[in-house]
Amino acid sequence: MLGIPFVNTYIKNVKVQPVADSVDWLNYYVSALLLICCSLAISAKQYFGSPIQCWVPMEFKGGWEKYAEDYCFIANSYYVPMDDEIPKDLEARQDQITYYRWVPIVLALQSILFWLPNYLWNNIHKQTAIHPRALVDDARQIVILTGQDREREIDNLARYIADALSAFAPANKGKLARSGFNAAILYLLMKFLYVVNAVGQLVMLNYFLGGEYFSWGFETMKDVIRGEEWKESEVFPRVIMCDFSIRRLANIQRHSVQCVIMMNMINEKLYFFLYWWLLFVAIVTAVNFFYYLFTMLFPSCRVRFIRSNINLNDLANMGLGRGDIERFVVDFLHCDGVLVLHFIRRHIGGRITYDLMNQLVRIFWHEAGSQTPSKASDRSHEPLLRGSAYRRNIAGDYKPSMYSPAHLYPNPHGLKTAPKLDEKNQTIDFIDEGTLPLRDLENTTPVRSPNQNQYSSSPAPVTKSSMSSV
CATH class of the missing domain: 1.20.1440 (de novo design (two linked rop proteins))
Incomplete structure (x- = not known):
């Protein structure tokens, strides 16, 4: 023409x-x-x-x-x-x-x-x-895929976005190029x-x-x-x-x-x-x-957009609450990630945005759960897994035994929990690998020696004479 x-x-x-x-x-x-x-x-x-x-x-x-x-x-x-x-x-x-x-x-x-x-x-x-145009073009190629190919490409794109967003470390917040x-x-x-x-x-x-x-x-x-x-x-x-x-x-x-x-x-x-x-x-x-x-x-506006495009049931099963979603939006996605997802939703469609965003939430959950307390000190005030879903998952994974009582749940902060005191055990307040407190009372509960990695089968009772020799 x-x-x-x-x-x-x-x-x-x-x-x-x-x-x-x-x-x-x-x-x-x-x-x-x-x-x-x-x-x-x-x-x-x-x-x-x-x-x-x-x-x-x-x-x-x-x-x-x-x-x-x-x-x-x-x-x-x-x-x-x-x-x-x-x-x-x-x-x-x-x-x-x-x-x-x-x-x-x-x-x-x-x-x-x-x-x-x-x-x-x-x-x-x-x-x-983050290069928004390249990410939107990649998302457009996924629309024509089905089955496992589609799931694999969504996972690859989500991990690529996560890797690009990982460049925005807290130490680089003062730099515009990595903010x-x-x-x-x-x-x-x-x-x-x-x-x-x-x-x-x-x-x-x-x-x-x-x-x-x-x-x-x-x-x-x-x-x-x-x-x-x-x-x-x-x-x-x-x-x-x-x-x-x-x-x-x-x-x-x-x-x-x-x-x-x-x-x-x-x-x-x-x-x-x-x-x-x-x-x-x-x-x-x-x-x-x-x-x-x-x-x-305002992060609340970005959180509202993200919550409208993710599976709330999956969030509940993973134990993610409102505070975790805010950290996901503010600390993980940042403004650039939200902007890219906005472009994908507008030009590609809501279905691909829904799947991609839920995969990003799973990546965030796994990365946050694998961090040590020293690396996740800013999150230590609020556990990632909490509420009824947290206790339900713990109860299904840990069975009571002689050396693993039911009350010794793993602490979400990564710290060791002290044994629970009852009527039969009133002498042990806390035991760690370097200190063994001794009290002037008889105790029949097996106690781990500082120099041993296992419990003694028949420990000798603690007496006043032994304490005086010490």
């Missing part, structure tokens, strides 16, 4: 963006494509048609009329309402109109400004540790640039069109709602005046001609639409920016 090469290439390159949402698409694709198409259409009429036609005196013959029209198109003109007289003072003719010949160029520049933040984001996010927030910060910066761009373009157009663009758009909308006739305005005049001089021998003759700008009928409708389009895009983008800002700043 025939088409404009630049537009076809642009559509092919920017239509699919796996690391953007619908509001980003509204900016970098819809707005940019709309503006570039308007620029090309107006350029075709302006540079290959007749953008201006002037009423000239009868003595203008041949190429004189064409000369007058070309000069008035490139030179400054001014607007005088039909009911007003043309000022005789040349300095009073200051209400000049110069924008119409720059309209195609300005529209093309606006299109580039809408596309530029996305271009920067696509080139910078590849330098982050777990670099991709999220870059994404927020892109959205902030979209907001600045939309608002800035409204301000720029107000100055470009003479300083009355804001009031003109609002007043014109009121006339349209009331059903009134579309009035000619000073912002987009259709009939203008133009002054130029002609040298004839030693004399300079000055002429004032009246010209009609046909393009201003199109420009008027175009900029009325752009007024409300830019306002709509600015509001939607600002709301979207603050949504992502609050999501990244």
Whole structure:
């Protein structure tokens, strides 16, 4: 199919963006494509048609009329309402109109400004540790798989994400490149640039069109709602005046001609639409920016997103509570991990996001459970396995025996638990490998010697004489 090469290439390159949402698409694709198409259409009429036609005196013959029209198109003109007289003072003719010949160029520049933040984001996010685009592309390949192949690839992708997120160690929190927030910060910066761009373009157009663009758009909308006739305005005049001089021998003759700008009928409708389009895009983008800002700043927002995409029954079976999920989101996924999962859910689907997130929870559970107390001191105040599920699992794994009483449950902190005292055993408070407290009482309970690894079969009773010899 025939088409404009630049537009076809642009559509092919920017239509699919796996690391953007619908509001980003509204900016970098819809707005940019709309503006570039308007620029090309107006350029075709302006540079290959007749953008201006002037009423000239009868003595203008041949190429004189064409000369007058070309000069008035490139030179400054001014607007005088039909009911007003043309000022005789040349300095009073200051209400000049110069924008119409720059309209195609300005529209093309606006299109580039809408596309530029996305271009920067696509080139910078590849330098982050997590590389969101590559992860989303890998997740897309899993959708077509089934059975064990699908489970294996989900596990591989989850472990790859976990390895990438493991680079965000606590010691590197001061470094932006390894803080777990670099991709999220870059994404927020892109959205902030979209907001600045939309608002800035409204301000720029107000100055470009003479300083009355804001009031003109609002007043014109009121006339349209009331059903009134579309009035000619000073912002987009259709009939203008133009002054130029002609040298004839030693004399300079000055002429004032009246010209009609046909393009201003199109420009008027175009900029009325752009007024409300830019306002709509600015509001939607600002709301979207603050949504992502609050999501990244407040962990509770990220926890809510994660909890809506994981199996709560599996969490209960693993003994993970609310505090563990918060640690999973804040210390394991970080903002970058949540952002990647958000992209996968939006572009790939909820099913793959559900399976991938549950596999990440299992990896987090195994890694947290295998840590020693010295490496997990920040988690020692709250055990990973707790509640009814914890006691149910312990009761099923540890059976009471002579040397392993039922009350000696493994401590989740990794510390040794002292034996329980009862009526038959009142002398042993705590036994470790280096200290053996002796009391002046008889005790029939087997006691482990500090130099032995097994219990004595028939220990001798402790007497006062033996204590005195010690």
